[in-house]
Amino acid sequence: MIATRARGLAHLHIAATTACVGLFYWVYARVIREVPFVHIGTEVNLVPYFLCATGGILLSSTELSRRSARFHLMDLGEAAQLAARQVALMALLTFTMMFATQDHHISRLFLGSFLLWCWPGLTVLNSRLPRVAARFMFQRGDRLPTVFIGKAASFARLNEWVRHRVPLGIHPAGLLSPDPPPPDAADLPAPWLGTPSELPTVLKNQSIGQVIVLELPATDEEASRLIAICREYGCRLLIHSNIEERYSEPLVPVAEEGRHFYTLQAEPLEDPLNRFVKRSFDLAFALPVVVLVLPFLCAWVACMQRVQAPGPLFHIRERRGRRGQVFGMLKFRSMRMAVDSAAEVRQSTEEASRVFPFGAILRKHSLDEFPQFWNVLVGQMSIVGPRPYMPPLDEEFRQQTPGYRIRSIVKPGITGLAQSLGYRGAVLEEEMIQRRVYWDVYYITHWSIWLDLQISARTLVQVVNPPRGAF
Helix, strand or coil: CHHHHHHHHHHHHHHHHHHHHHHHHHHHHHHHCCCCCCCCCCCCCCHHHHHHHHHHHHHCHHHHHHCHHHHHHCCHHHHHHHHHHHHHHHHHHHHHHHHHHCCCCCCHHHHHHHHHHHHHHHHHHHHHHHHHHHHHHHCCCCCEEEEEECCHHHHHHCHHHHHHHHHHCEEEEEEECCCCCCCCCCCCCCCEEECHHHHHHHHHHCCCCEEEECCCCCCHHHHHHHHHHHHHHCCEEEECCCHHHHCCCCCEEEEECCEEEEECCCCHHHCHHHHHHHHHHHHHHHHHHHHHHHHHHHHHHHHHHHHHCCCCCEEEEEEECHHHCEEEEEEECCECCCCCHHHHHCCCCCCHHHECHHHHHHHHCCHHHCCHHHHHHCCCCEEECCCCCCHHHHHHHHHHCCCHHHHHHCCCEEECHHHHCCCCCCCCCHHHHHHHHHHHHHHHHCCCHHHHHHHHHHHHHHHHCCCCCCC
């Protein structure tokens, strides 16, 4: 019931923002016609662009549904970020329509300024409208007094969750637990009303609309008794699964054909549509680089290598990719040729003496990584993903770091979230690889095309303006 209220609030918000954007579109089109240097003739068909603008808002409904659980809690920063995504979808549809139809009559200034004004407007709507709607619909005549059953410690752990659901009309009426909370216990969201056996009395004497059980019932008989009591008094029953508290790692619930499972992490890239989007993103970047940039870069690097450190153009070494498959990763050679093969697996701090001057420039600006766009083009790598390591180092890091192998469920990347946050270069201590693995796993479980765009933008900034100590 709580989730239904949250989803309904999100759907209402989608409808309201779509209506506001549509109304603003026509009002703005009428007003801007009066500006002398903006030319929108009466023969211009504004309807297709109206559909693109409102369609962009409707396409953002997936993101809104994903956020529905805390949609009414967004701060101004989160609202601005969501508005930026909404405007980006509107712009994508609008300019795709303009270029596909070769429309030379529509005013670019009108479309651009309209989208620009939409961002602050949507930011205000996203931050204020859900709160106002929740207050109007749920906190007046539709409040839901709720009794909680379970241990006081379990109730305290749900304190924040309860507080976040109050705007949705949830009113904590009291706690039924086997023992009263200790005097030094943290403040609980509601007072202690007695033991669980007193539930029928509480429901009879108070106007309770919902019962939330804080732990899974110990026996089938106890579960049947709770269900029977709630049905008798017409109360909603919600059972909180405390199975996650028994494990050291957070679990992600998964529903499969009516069966409920728990897994260790979400995997958005298992969705074929998400894979298609990510592969399209990879090709959109890799193909122009391989065709237009890489040939000239190869010629330049080859000339400098011949002068400073003769040898092969590329440094090709084994790396572990998706599912642990070994592939040859390309880099421009930035070091003089090694005397022995063991030197090839040493990390950069030990091999600094072999780096020739132009090779140092390549490394500092990450230009030595550009040949990996070929690995992306042939499907061995992605633009963004966990950075791959040589098999010996890969095995060493696996032994040092729990959960290291989770990185291998996606393709490795030219850049990654860890690298964009400054975790790049040689691994000098165990904590460094642990931090990299943490951010790699975060990327895998929170992937979105927007995250890829942010990481790519940060990496581009680091290429142009390398961080201090980059090598």
